Amino acid sequence: MPEKARVGVLISGRGSNMAALLYASRLGDCPYEIVLVAANDPQAPGLKLAAGEGIATFGLSHLGMKRAAFDAIITAELERAGVTHVALAGYMRLLSPEFVAHWQGRCLNIHPSLLPKHKGLHTHQAVLDAGETETGCTIHIVTPELDDGPILGQARIAVLPRDTPETLATRVQYAEHQLYPRVLADFVTANTRPEALLARVRELALALPAAAEKRSHGSPGFYVEGGKFFAYFTDNHHGDGITALLLKVSGLDEAAMLIEQDDSRYFRPKYFGPAGWVGIKLTDGPDWAAIEAMMAAAWRLCAPKRLAMLPI
Structure with a gap:
């Protein structure tokens, strides 16, 4: 709450x-x-x-x-x-x-x-x-x-x-x-409603080089042109009652470490977890500075080599 x-x-x-x-x-x-x-x-x-x-x-x-x-x-x-x-x-x-x-x-x-x-x-x-x-x-x-x-x-x-x-x-x-x-x-509650949270996520994601947005898996997704998806915004997806940002991480070990550190904020998302993704709950005072850094890291993991070395 x-x-x-x-x-x-x-x-x-x-x-x-x-x-x-x-x-x-x-x-x-x-x-x-x-x-x-x-x-x-x-x-x-x-x-x-x-x-x-x-x-x-x-x-x-x-x-x-x-x-x-x-x-x-x-x-x-x-x-x-x-x-x-x-x-x-x-x-x-x-x-x-x-x-x-x-x-x-x-x-x-x-x-x-x-x-x-x-x-x-x-x-x-x-x-x-x-x-x-x-x-x-x-x-x-x-x-x-x-x-x-x-x-x-x-x-x-x-x-x-x-x-x-x-x-x-x-x-x-x-x-x-x-x-x-x-x-x-x-x-x-204006800043914690799903539409406001999506707007903030979109602002951070689309500020990254060659980033674009389209719906995927029923949610707004953010990907690198010529590369892969690095983030999704979900709101009660699959009826889980959670508004969250899903981010690509380096692997299952990193996801497990984040969840172990703070399981009230991080979670293993359905269907995405086994592929090395972590969920971040957004409705309880998001740490946007930390999210921005994690999103940049996710972007690097998914960007093609010609872009991944760019300073961001």
Whole structure:
């Protein structure tokens, strides 16, 4: 089981979206855990809720502090808790460029409109004033621009004839509580999903001289033009439930040595093992530097002599 992502949640008030993330994290298949809830108001009700659930909390008023200095304190607390990803959940404070840069690509925000429409505050009144027939909520990656950044997910609700900003806010919040845990779970596992792992394997394999790709044995295979296959990517091939890279090695002895050294990572692949191949599981924090070196060695074993001596 891959190690769970460690999420820090930033709030300013009662933290209803934080609670939705927290309770979703208790499900057995959830790929993240909440390790810290921090607020820019030490009296934020959400801090009490989180503490009651056994989650570490941190509260500090930002009043009288420069934005960068306050954010540096928050970052230090997140780092101390070993946070890998940050989720903003009703955090009513603009972030400093330094904070955004530090957590670039690892910080999400939820906004109560269908972005790019109605950025900023008073979104529900803006929806009604515009006469729109639907609204909703958006999860996006945080960038320096307010309520900007790549959109990861949206949920839509109808605007009813008698709606007010308050009734819209209530229904949008229901949608938020459904959307945020799912999007966060997808986000923290993005680099470990089969399509992402295949993309990384493909990048490494095709960077080698005269390397090409075609399907073989039902899987994407990588070979040297004029030579042989040196690598395969497999995902649940033959129903084994494993996402892995299969690499050609020098022989059965090398394969046995690798498996003996770490049988949680290396394995003897079905049908390939007797021919001097080893499998490397990819779903539990791959060591890509080691994989790159092993792939280069596999390429040399399979390349024709005119290529095998090339520096790579």
